[in-house]
Amino acid sequence: MSVDTEIPANARFGSGATLEITQIERELQRLWKDAAENSTKSGGGPVVRACSMSLVAPCSNDLQFEHVATVVEQTALRQPCRAILVKIDLDNKKEEIDATVSTVCALGGPDQKRVCHEQIQIFAAAGSVKSIAPSVLALLVPDVPAYVWAPCEKLLATPILPELSLSADAILLDSHRYSEPFRALERANAIASAHPANRALENLNNAAGSSGGFGVLDLEWVRLQTYFDATATLFEQQGARAMIHDLRTLRIEFAAREVTAAINNTADAKNAARTTSRDWITPALYAGWFASRLGWTLGGERAMTSPGLAELQFEGAGGRRVTLVPRIANDRAGAILNIEFSSSVGRARIARAPGAETGDLSVEVSRLSGPANISYRFQTLDDAEALSRALTRAPRDIYYERAMPISMAFAPK
Amino acid sequence: MTLALRDAPAAEANPFRGSQDGNSHKVDACSIVIFGASGDLTKRKLLPALYNLSLDGFLPSPTSIVGVARKPLPDDDFRAQMKEGIQQFSRRRPANEAAWNELASRLHYISADFSDAGSYEKLRADLESVEKRNGTPPNRLFYLAIPPEFIAVAISNLTKSGLLARSNGNWSRVIVEKPFGIDLESARQLNRQLQQYATEKQIYRIDHYLGKETVQNLLVFRFANGIFEPIWNQKYVDHVQITVAETVGVEGRAGYFDKAGVTRDIIQNHVLQLLSLVAMEPPVAFDADAVRDEKVKVLRSLRPIRESEVQILTSRAQYAGGASGGKTVPGYLQEPGIPPESTTETYAAIHCAVDNWRWSGVPFFLRSGKRLARRATEIAIQFKAPPHLLFRGPAQARMEPNVLTLRIQPDEGISIKFTSKVPGPAPVLQPVRMDFLYGTSFGVEPPEAYERLLLDAAAGDSTLFTRADEVEAAWSFITPILDTWKSLGIADLDTYGSGTWGPRSADDLIARSGRAWRRV
Ligand SMILES: NC(=O)c1ccc[n+]([C@@H]2O[C@H](COP(=O)([O-])OP(=O)(O)OC[C@H]3O[C@@H](n4cnc5c(N)ncnc54)[C@H](OP(=O)(O)O)[C@@H]3O)[C@@H](O)[C@H]2O)c1
Numbered sequence A: 001m002s003v004d005t006e007i008p009a010n011a012r013f014g015s016g017a018t019l020e021i022t023q024i025e026r027e028l029q030r031l032w033k034d035a036a037e038n039s040t041k042s043g044g045g046p047v048v049r050a051c052s053m054s055l056v057a058p059c060s061n062d063l064q065f066e067h068v069a070t071v072v073e074q075t076a077l078r079q080p081c082r083a084i085l086v087k088i089d090l091d092n093k094k095e096e097i098d099a100t101v102s103t104v105c106a107l108g109g110p111d112q113k114r115v116c117h118e119q120i121q122i123f124a125a126a127g128s129v130k131s132i133a134p135s136v137l138a139l140l141v142p143d144v145p146a147y148v149w150a151p152c153e154k155l156l157a158t159p160i161l162p163e164l165s166l167s168a169d170a171i172l173l174d175s176h177r178y179s180e181p182f183r184a185l186e187r188a189n190a191i192a193s194a195h196p197a198n199r200a201l202e203n204l205n206n207a208a209g210s211s212g213g214f215g216v217l218d219l220e221w222v223r224l225q226t227y228f229d230a231t232a233t234l235f236e237q238q239g240a241r242a243m244i245h246d247l248r249t250l251r252i253e254f255a256a257r258e259v260t261a262a263i264n265n266t267a268d269a270k271n272a273a274r275t276t277s278r279d280w281i282t283p284a285l286y287a288g289w290f291a292s293r294l295g296w297t298l299g300g301e302r303a304m305t306s307p308g309l310a311e312l313q314f315e316g317a318g319g320r321r322v323t324l325v326p327r328i329a330n331d332r333a334g335a336i337l338n339i340e341f342s343s344s345v346g347r348a349r350i351a352r353a354p355g356a357e358t359g360d361l362s363v364e365v366s367r368l369s370g371p372a373n374i375s376y377r378f379q380t381l382d383d384a385e386a387l388s389r390a391l392t393r394a395p396r397d398i399y400y401e402r403a404m405p406i407s408m409a410f411a412p413k
Numbered sequence B: 001m002t003l004a005l006r007d008a009p010a011a012e013a014n015p016f017r018g019s020q021d022g023n024s025h026k027v028d029a030c031s032i033v034i035f036g037a038s039g040d041l042t043k044r045k046l047l048p049a050l051y052n053l054s055l056d057g058f059l060p061s062p063t064s065i066v067g068v069a070r071k072p073l074p075d076d077d078f079r080a081q082m083k084e085g086i087q088q089f090s091r092r093r094p095a096n097e098a099a100w101n102e103l104a105s106r107l108h109y110i111s112a113d114f115s116d117a118g119s120y121e122k123l124r125a126d127l128e129s130v131e132k133r134n135g136t137p138p139n140r141l142f143y144l145a146i147p148p149e150f151i152a153v154a155i156s157n158l159t160k161s162g163l164l165a166r167s168n169g170n171w172s173r174v175i176v177e178k179p180f181g182i183d184l185e186s187a188r189q190l191n192r193q194l195q196q197y198a199t200e201k202q203i204y205r206i207d208h209y210l211g212k213e214t215v216q217n218l219l220v221f222r223f224a225n226g227i228f229e230p231i232w233n234q235k236y237v238d239h240v241q242i243t244v245a246e247t248v249g250v251e252g253r254a255g256y257f258d259k260a261g262v263t264r265d266i267i268q269n270h271v272l273q274l275l276s277l278v279a280m281e282p283p284v285a286f287d288a289d290a291v292r293d294e295k296v297k298v299l300r301s302l303r304p305i306r307e308s309e310v311q312i313l314t315s316r317a318q319y320a321g322g323a324s325g326g327k328t329v330p331g332y333l334q335e336p337g338i339p340p341e342s343t344t345e346t347y348a349a350i351h352c353a354v355d356n357w358r359w360s361g362v363p364f365f366l367r368s369g370k371r372l373a374r375r376a377t378e379i380a381i382q383f384k385a386p387p388h389l390l391f392r393g394p395a396q397a398r399m400e401p402n403v404l405t406l407r408i409q410p411d412e413g414i415s416i417k418f419t420s421k422v423p424g425p426a427p428v429l430q431p432v433r434m435d436f437l438y439g440t441s442f443g444v445e446p447p448e449a450y451e452r453l454l455l456d457a458a459a460g461d462s463t464l465f466t467r468a469d470e471v472e473a474a475w476s477f478i479t480p481i482l483d484t485w486k487s488l489g490i491a492d493l494d495t496y497g498s499g500t501w502g503p504r505s506a507d508d509l510i511a512r513s514g515r516a517w518r519r520v
Helices: A021-041 A062-078 A126-139 A153-157 A160-165 A181-194 A196-204 A219-223 A225-234 A241-246 A277-293 A383-391 A398-408 B040-055 B075-089 B097-104 B117-134 B148-160 B184-197 B213-223 B254-279 B288-301 B307-313 B393-398 B449-459 B468-488 B504-511
Strands: A003-006 A053-059 A081-089 A097-108 A113-125 A146-149 A170-173 A215-218 A247-256 A310-313 A321-328 A336-343 A346-352 A358-365 A372-377 B031-035 B064-069 B107-111 B140-144 B172-176 B203-205 B237-245 B314-324 B327-329 B347-353 B363-369 B376-383 B403-409 B413-421 B429-437 B493-498
Touching (some): A021 A113, A053 A062, A053 A126, A053 A160, A062 A097, A062 A113, A062 A383, A126 A160, A181 A215, A219 A277, A225 A336, A225 A358, A225 A372, A241 A358, A247 A277, A277 A321, B040 B075, B064 B117, B117 B148, B140 B449, B172 B449, B237 B254, B254 B347, B254 B376, B314 B468, B347 B504
Parallel strands (some): A053 A081, A081 A113, B031 B140, B064 B107, B172 B203
Antiparallel strands (some): A003 A097, A097 A113, A247 A336, A310 A321, A336 A346, B314 B327, B376 B403, B413 B429
16 A cells, blocks of 8 residues: 655644644645645546544554554545544643644555545643643534544543543444553443433433444454354354253353463463463453353352463353463464353354464264364454444444443453 | 443344444355356356455355356366456455465365256255365355356256255255346246246346445435435436446457347346336335335336337437547447347437326436447436526526436446536636545445345345346336337437447437436
C-alpha cells in the first residue's frame, strides 16, 4: 500500500491553551481541494469525500502513537472516516495544545483508486487535558457515528476516556494488548453503564425493542469469532448436536510464557506456566461466550484447583464447570490451543498446535461408528482488520454483554 | 451493563451459531457439486469465487467441492486446472499457497455423463465416499454449469438417484444457470420439468446481476433511506432509463449469441431484473418470498406491447463495422461464425409502461447493445421540472432536470445532478453533479457476484435468485416482441456504427415521447 500524506508546511492550529477549530476545518477543506486538483492533473480522477464515521484515538506515548497512526491509516482505507488522533504528554504539566491536519491518501480497492481520509492530530500536554474533549467534540463529523478507540491502557484510568465517550457511540478496546485487561474491561463497562444513551434506554423501559445505545467493542472478541465459528461447526458434526444440551465441562488450554527459573525445579512447575492477567483474557472471553450461549449461570467464584488452573462452577445438574489451563507454548500469549467439551454421551474437541493456522475438530460419541474428525482453518486478523470489523458492528453486542459477567469472573484475584 | 437488548434472530438448533458480526453468514457445511467442471464458467467464475470465499473464511470447514464432467480426470489434474483458473481469473492473485492447499485438499473430481442415468449411481457412491473422507454432512448444492439442453435430464436423474432427497434435517439444492428458456413456452416447460423433480425452494435460478454489490445497494438505497421513497413515483419522476452497454462484439460466442440476440441474452433477464428492483413496492420483509412477490408484480404490470406497436415502441439493430476502442472492427454479419443472412439483434431498445398506481404515465426506456461507445450499466431516474419556473431568460437555458444515477458498472456509485448558481452577480445557472463512488470511498474490494450467490445458496437464502413466476412474467412481456420481430424479417432491422450509441431508430423511439437518451 502506498500512502501519501498531504500536510501543509508549518500549519499548526494551536494557540497556547486552545485549538483553532474553525481554522482546522478551513484547512481540511483546502486540503481536499488541493488533493482533488492534484489528482485530476495527474489523471487520477476526482477525489471524493465520503465519510461514514469519526474515529478518535487518544494515546499517551510515542511508540503507541505511531502504531495507532499506522493502524488507523489502514483502517481508513476500508472505512471512509475522519480520524482524530490525540497524543497526550502526561509528564508535561503545562497548558499546551496544538494540532496538525492532513489528508492521507492511499491506493486501494479493485482499481487501485486513491482513497483519502482526513486526519487531525492533536498534541496536548497534561495541563490541557480538559481542552481535549471539547475540541474533539467540535471536530466530530456531524450526523455519522463516532467511535473512541482506547489503544493506550494508561488513559483508561483518567477522565479523558469517559469524557470523549460522552459524544460517541462506542468505545473500542483491545483487551489482549493491555497488561491488566480485566480491569480495563471493567472500566469500559462502567463507562457504558453510566453513558447517558444507555441510561436513557433504561428509563424508556422498552430497551428490549431498541438497538441504540452506547457499547463496548473489544478487538479480541472480534478475533475470537473464528473460534466461535469453529465451535458452531464442531457441534454441527454428526452426533455432536445431541451433546449440546448435556454439556457438562469445558476445558480450555491456552498458550502462556515460559516457566520461571524459580519454580522450574518443583514438581508442579512442569505444568505451571508463569501467567499474567493478560494471558487469561482470551480464554476467559471464550468461556464467557460459551457458557452464556448455553444459558449457564454462575454457581461460584473463580477457584484455583491446582497450581495455575482456574475454574468456575455453574448451576445445574451434573457439575457444570469451565477450567482454564495455561500451557507453555510457542504462540501468542493467551492464544487458545485446545478446547475440550464433555458430556455424558461423549466428548468433542477443538485442537490447534501452537503457531498453526489450521486445527482439528473432533467428536467422539459412544454410539457413533468411527470418530468424526475434520480440519478447520482459523482466521488471523491483523489489528487493522480487527478494528475495521469492529467498526462495522452495531455498537452494542448482545452476546458480548451476556458473556461479560462470566468472563469477568475469571479475573485473577 | 444491565440493559436487555433485542435478541438475535429466533434461536436455531445450534445455540453457538449467529453473531452480531456483520461479516459472518450462516452457512452449513456441505458438498458443492459442480456439473460442467471442465467448462468455461467453472474455471473463470466458480472456482475463483469458491477460492475467495475460502480465503475469507466463509466456507465452513468440512465443505467439499466436487467437479463433475464426462472426461475421466485424476483429482490432481483437476486441481491443477482449477489452480490455473484461479491464478488467471481470481480477483485476488496470485493464489495464497496455504489457502489454496487447504481448498485443494477438499477439491475432487468425478467423471459422469449427465444424460446417462447409470452414471448417477456411481456419482452418488463417489460423492458419499468424498463426504465420509472429509467429514462433510450430506448437505448438497448442485451447480448445473452445463448446456441448457441438459438441465432437465440432469435434474430428473439427480432425483431418480436419490441425490436430491432431503433427510434428517439435511438439504439438497440445485443452482441453474441462465438461459431459462428461449421464450415463454420453453421457460414454462423447463419450470414444469424442474418442479416435477424438485420443489421451488430447492431451485436457485441464477442471474449474476443480482449478486452485484451495487444492485443489492439499490434496495438499501431505496428502502433504508427515508428521503427517496416519497418522490419515487409518477408525481415526481419524469422517466427512467436503464442502459446495459458493452463495447465488445460477439467475442468467440458467435454460435450462442446468434441464436439468442441481445434481448434474450441481456434484456429478458438482467435489464428486467433491474427494472423490477427500481419499480417494486417496499416488500413487507427482506426475505426471499416477500422481495420476489413485489418484483413479480412489477413484471406483471408491464403493459404488453401489441404487434401493431412493436415498430413504435421498440428498436432493434445490428452493428456495422467501424472503430471501437481505437481498433477497426468488423460488422456483425462479417464476424466469424455469424451467418451473413442473420437477423439477430445486437442492439435493442424498448419503451415500456408499468401499469400500476405508482408508475402510471412514467415511461421506462430500456436499451442494451454490443459495440457501443462505452461499457456502462446504469439506471437513471429523471425527475420532473419544478412546477413553476422562476428563472427565465438566458439563465434558464442551463436549467436541466434533476437526475439520480445508479451506476452498476464500471465506477460503481450514485450521482445526482442538480442545478446551482454560478458565483457572480448575475443569476447564471449551471447543472452540477454530485458523486458518491464506491471505489474512492471504500478501499475494500467488493466480492464478485458469484461469491455472494454461492454463499447465499449454501445458506438457503434465495432472495437474490429468480423465481419461476418471475422468469415467466419476464418472458410473457418479451416473447410477443420477439415473435413480431421474427415475422417482420428485416423490415425494421436497423444498423448502427460500432463505437456509437446505437441506431437512429432508437433515438426516434425516445424522441417520440419528447425525451432523449442520456449521454452515459
Ligand atoms: N461461460 C460463462 O461466462 C457463462 C455465463 C453465464 C451463463 N453461462 C451458462 O453456464 C452454462 C455452462 O457454460 P460454460 O460456458 O461453462 O459451457 P462450456 O464451457 O461449454 O462447458 C460445458 C460443460 O458441460 C459439460 N458437459 C456437457 N455435456 C455433458 C454431459 N452429457 N455429461 C457430462 N458433462 C457434460 C462439459 O464437460 P465435458 O464435455 O468435458 O464432459 C463442460 O464441462 C451454460 O448454460 C451457459 O449458458 C455461462
